[in-house]
């Protein structure tokens with residue numbers, strides 16, 4: 001079997017067309033959606049992602065405000081900037097690119113963002129809303145993974161999903177979203193003694209570890225759907241995921257590539273969350 005490649009760029013294009021339509025309708029009502037993106041320091045990978053986010057906003061007719069600061073920016077100055085953006089009616093979403101320099105407490109920064117502008121879904125309240133099944137902003141990467149799985153037409157109901165990784169931004173929220181979709185969910189991590197034992201039973205595997213070749217073809221059940229969240233570099237410096245694409249594509253039914261899979265969907269769901277935030281604000285303003 002050769003797996004179907006799940007095209008994250010194509011799905012993004014579809015979803016971004018909907019975002020563009022919704023943004024245009026808001027703009028016509030005098031409520032153009034606005035996203036503020038804050039980058040602190042010079043990390044080259046972060047600079048690429050942030051540039052992609054700002055460009056995606058422009059392409060879909062969202063206003064983007066991009067703040068780039070030196071790595072020496074004080075925590076107090078960053079918190080003051082967030083307070084100003086919280087109060088700015090033209091801004092509906094605030095994203096502070098992670099990681100932040102060590103002298104800044106990222107937890108404190110995330111909690112400083114007004115919940116109704118937390119389009120990353122990183123705050124404790126957003127996490128609680130997801131946990132409780134309440135409306136709120138879902139973290140963009142796992143949200144995008146759900147859309148990629150949906151796009152295969154494979155139902156999650158009653159299926160066994162294995163998540164590899166337990167981060168607050170991907171693994172944990174991913175497990176909750178899969179659970180909400182009625183999958184039976186196993187979460188594996190660096191302390192799991194026999195990873196392959198679990199992944200071989202999975203109808204869906206989401207790999208979010210940050211280590212290449214974590215999942216190989218011999219670890220996958222025939223016909224499984226495999227979502228690769230990893231962003232790594234191979235020995236030649238080429239971008240690659242956590243999944244050994246060649247061997248897994250011989251076994252899986254559907255598989256996301258890196259690049260062109262989860263990455264573009266992360267940005268797309270950020271746009272979706274921002275338009276959602278703007279729609280809520282516009283409804284309140286017009287009420």
Ligand SMILES: Nc1nc(=O)c2c([nH]1)NC[C@@H]1CN(c3ccc(C(=O)N[C@@H](CCC(=O)O)C(=O)O)cc3)C=[N+]21
Nearest residue numbers: 048049052096097098099120259260261263264266267
């Ligand atoms: N507050 C915050 N929110 C984030 O959502 C966030 C963050 N911080 N810090 C870093 C991670 C990483 N991330 C990516 C977004 C897009 C691509 C992406 O577009 N990837 C392209 C390739 C890009 C390339 O060529 O390097 C692809 O996979 O096709 C990748 C990674 C968002 N993150």
